[in-house]
Amino acid sequence: MVEKTNTNPLGPGYENVPGKEMRFRDIFRDTLRAEMIRDENVFLMGEDISGGFDKKTKEPLDAWGGPFAATKGLVQEFGPKRIRDAPISEAAFTGAAVGAALTGLRPIVDLMYFDFVTVAYDQLLSNAAKSRYMFGGQTKVPMTLFARSGAGTGHAAQHSESFYSMLAHIPGLKVVVPSDPYSAKGLLAASIRDDDPVFLVNDKKLINLSGFVPDEDYTIELGKGRYLRNGNDITLVGMSYTSIVCKEAAEKLAADGISCDVIDMMSLSPFDEDILIESIKKTNNVVIVDEDTPRASMASEFAAVIADKGFDYLDSPIRRVTSPHSPVPYNRDLEKAFMPQPEDVVYSVKQVLGL
Amino acid sequence: MVEKTNTNPLGPGYENVPGKEMRFRDIFRDTLRAEMIRDENVFLMGEDISGGFDKKTKEPLDAWGGPFAATKGLVQEFGPKRIRDAPISEAAFTGAAVGAALTGLRPIVDLMYFDFVTVAYDQLLSNAAKSRYMFGGQTKVPMTLFARSGAGTGHAAQHSESFYSMLAHIPGLKVVVPSDPYSAKGLLAASIRDDDPVFLVNDKKLINLSGFVPDEDYTIELGKGRYLRNGNDITLVGMSYTSIVCKEAAEKLAADGISCDVIDMMSLSPFDEDILIESIKKTNNVVIVDEDTPRASMASEFAAVIADKGFDYLDSPIRRVTSPHSPVPYNRDLEKAFMPQPEDVVYSVKQVLGL
Amino acid sequence: MTIPKTKLKWIYETMYRIRRFEETMLEQTFKGNAMGVTHPSDGQEAPPTGICAHLTNDDWIGSTHRGHGHCIAKGLDTSAMMAEIMGRSTGQCGGKGGSMHIADFSKGMLGANAIVGASIPLAVGAALTAKYKGDETNSIGVSFFGDGATSQGILHESMNLASVWKLPVIFACENNGYAEATPAWYAVSTEDIASRAEGYGMPGIVVDGMDVFEVYDAAGEAVKRARAGEGPTLIEMKTYRYHGHFHADDTKKYRTDEEEKLFHQKDPIINFEKRVISQKLMTKTELESIKSEIEKEMLVAVEFAMNSPMPDIKDLYKDVYVEYSNSIEGLR
Amino acid sequence: MTIPKTKLKWIYETMYRIRRFEETMLEQTFKGNAMGVTHPSDGQEAPPTGICAHLTNDDWIGSTHRGHGHCIAKGLDTSAMMAEIMGRSTGQCGGKGGSMHIADFSKGMLGANAIVGASIPLAVGAALTAKYKGDETNSIGVSFFGDGATSQGILHESMNLASVWKLPVIFACENNGYAEATPAWYAVSTEDIASRAEGYGMPGIVVDGMDVFEVYDAAGEAVKRARAGEGPTLIEMKTYRYHGHFHADDTKKYRTDEEEKLFHQKDPIINFEKRVISQKLMTKTELESIKSEIEKEMLVAVEFAMNSPMPDIKDLYKDVYVEYSNSIEGLR
Ligand SMILES: Cc1ncc(C[n+]2csc(CCOP(=O)(O)OP(=O)(O)O)c2C)c(N)n1
Ligand SMILES: Cc1ncc(C[n+]2csc(CCOP(=O)(O)OP(=O)(O)O)c2C)c(N)n1
Ligand SMILES: [Mg+2]
């Protein structure tokens, strides 16, 4: 099984961990499978997650195997009881997942495109997130939701959202944003095992990327960020796909002699205040990069935390590099201009540093 | 009609304006009425906005006259064509309002409690806010929505939301938050006359408060804040009911010799960056007060803007005073502890100023 | 169906407990002892009672803003309910929920819910758990909702989903003719809500929701169907709320005296009494003794609630998540 | 209903235009000239054509992700449509919308919509405007949606609302048997979706959606009803999409050859041709000349689109709001 040992910077302790290079989509599916084996109360629902049924036998055909083939093959192994194809009723099946979670199961909901969270919004906000608190801690809601976010695939305004900040705003809900296969495995496993409702936001641009994944069973603690690169001149804060954008920007900046700390937040709610402040103490400068639109966003939140708790260490204004306050356009060139690019980050870093 | 001239600090030019003391709820209804007279394409829909029907005559009874009596008496004057009672279908009638706005009317939607926006969320975000942009500017969506927000009335977790930051996050939507009868009239009229979709968030705690209202027909430009008080030591930023909290805090602080600029943002999207920076240039210190929960909130947004564009003028960390990251509790004492109080603001101001 | 004597007693006791709880609760609300808005369900005793008579603690119900009757019929403790309405730490939800959010997971009660229609899929989810876990308990889910809630899309989605997945769930519509002040004849585009069931491949039954015997019979069939794995049923119960939409609502503004009188003549409790006495199923003494027990219970409930402490302010930060984290405390 | 000759020609022309547009569009998609995902509607020509045959530019339609047929039937320009799909500045929405968001407000086309079910209330709102403005135009709204969309609560809410307000609207369900790969027999809990209409106090009609004459007749009745102020109608048209859910979807994985063949035998265009020729309503030459006109039109459309410029990058910031504000430009 072990194809090669770690070449990726997963941090100290991971230098000699057995693992292999895998695509995001493959480790995502493998992790779903592992968690379903691990706990028989874990099951999945969503539209076309097996996809198609034989009219005569009534058996699932696994024609789609889920949006982006996230669940391909699972219905053969676990059957339609645990891979439940649902009608196009996101509100009802998200609500049913809350009901199932309240009564002893651990449902996973595939919401397909992140944009569709809006039709299930009330069940998420009023029931999933609030039940434990408003019922005085009598119960818990151990459910996981995931969906594909982000621009860059020509899906236009209604299939390209990155509005995870709205979910992170909701008390009672947790939100995680993997940025590579390693974090996908660790965060998905941790989310499924967590006793609170967790939303995993999966940028489409990551799905076909590869990266190193340790073979061992591991989880990544919800609420923890990590360094993707260490430097001294400025801190770049990324989340989801913009962590990759930050890494690329850091490479370009290195060529100009500017060394960057690159932080991948990984979790948006709860999130890692400590890593932000720790890095700013060292670099004294920061640029936050977010594909979500800017107003009341996670970029704003990180800026606000730093402007309070990190104020004394700052040498320069806190700059955000985000999408414009606009829906996502269809045309490829406009869409590219919409998304924060490494060049935008480089430009802002130089501005902030007065270079 | 003129009962007394202006005693309230509406700013220069308003010293001798004829007007009178009015309750928020009364000027709100009067403004709806005035706008319906002004433009026959303006009409209202919502649940129980006339309320009750005679079984025999099928005529509306105006038994409720709308939630918090916001529309009391209007159905007698304008009839059920323009005061349209709707079934409990917020998604459908918000969507119908978008359709009506796209085809030449100017609908106003009363969503009752702000919390219910979640069941209509998709129509608001995917249709109302995006139609103009994604159809390439072919059309416009001149609709207004309003609903009652805020804790403080014992309505508990599902009837006390202040999550206006989530709406302000949405590109294409505008969001306004009056804080007194004066701003209610000016912002409501401006919202109804505006050609974009505008959400007016009305804190319940304001509804029975009184304040000076000029008699003249006026609007308040969307996106502009105002000073409620002038001082030199620190800037207090409020929005909706927290503008009142800031004013009260400023009074207490004045007794301790601390003089505050108090800014009432009035609009959250777009919002007034200039007034924030202008004030910080003078005071060099800021506390932002928000009843919305903290993460990715408008408090975060204002902090982020100041931490970038106002960075060079700041002498101290940017402090936010917000509700906890928690649903709203029922018990009165807990509920009071949930909401930012003037004492909390005073405490934070002294901390920030090192006093 | 013939009803066993113990069940018959339970039914009377439950209906009377609901009636007196609501009256007592209203009294307390008007005295200023409730902390928020309350929605009384007196008049509507038959639906929760007739349905829950067939359920055990392993079965689950979802409820509404008008949830006290459902709670009581599902066996919740009236003292803990009263304390909750008074916002006390001893309340069913520690004072965090209030009248519109009473839940008891140990009794299979998924919570009153203040968003119209929002609890409907929760009962569907509970039924899914039941089916998923199979024979362990053979339990079912019941979703209570009003005529007004039928205008929410979530009902439609939930009925379709339950039918597609063939889940053991009952959609229990308490059609009391009004949603706030809006009459059902205005806002609901069909005479009988139950007529919509056919479009979802499930039986739809209309019963007199003022007659607990009718409700009991219909519910018995639906519960049997559900437990036998035959899928969901929609039961529409035509009923009436004696009081206003919420404690301070004046029904005179939108309901006629004749109509109110008509329904009072169908009073579920009085007609139950008449019937069991005339059919010699229970004696007047039995009824009286139940009543006086309940009167005592109400005194105890109020006493308990009034003497209970308020929650600790530190509890504000508890139970947002399973594990406490100081990052929720907000920014002060 | 007998169909006037000019209308008959229009119907043929429209169906053939839809067919050839989709085929041409797919070709271009596979060449990499479309910028995103496209959902072809060939096979489903009869529903939009048979319904829009009764409409004018003053009537409004709402559409779906599979919206090209609706656009064409409502009179949109195929060159502007093709340019939109290719993301050009000359496109129907200036390249901002793409295949799933083509709209033309000058033609009464409220937009394709990529959220399943989301456009349904828009047509209801347009019907509300029509009723509000009264006799000015006597126009109506038509909402097109698929079998999959019937599982969205918004349909239910919209039908109830339209019925309560008695609005001039037609709910036009194109039941092509599938939502992505999910068959309607699995996800829709009723044989005939139209059977749900009764529960909303409106007529529900099932027609063969492969037969434009049947669609035309049913739509004629519904349009008459709507214009006469008699309220909404639900029409279910059983139809079939010849291609996959989206351009790259392989139907072989979830549909049988027999089934596909069966529907190809019902081809709306071929059967129209047979019928008008056998009934001597149109000649072969007439049909051929229409076809060759449309072949030319398609060449022109592709040519136009391919030669059109891309939008200016500055347009990224345009039209978020009616008035431009630099505060939308975001933070760089
Ligand atoms: C989504 C939503 N919309 C509106 C309301 C306000 N509201 C509370 S109860 C109610 C009427 C409900 O009527 P019905 O379902 O018939 O129940 P009843 O009050 O008659 O028991 C309304 C409109 C709400 N709580 N939630
Ligand atoms: C709210 C929502 N959920 C899911 C999707 C993904 N999706 C797009 S089309 C589709 C199937 C729609 O089926 P149907 O309504 O029958 O239309 P058809 O594709 O057959 O024309 C789905 C599930 C979506 N776009 N919106
Ligand atoms: Mg009711």
Ligand SMILES: [Mg+2]
């Ligand atoms: Mg379909």
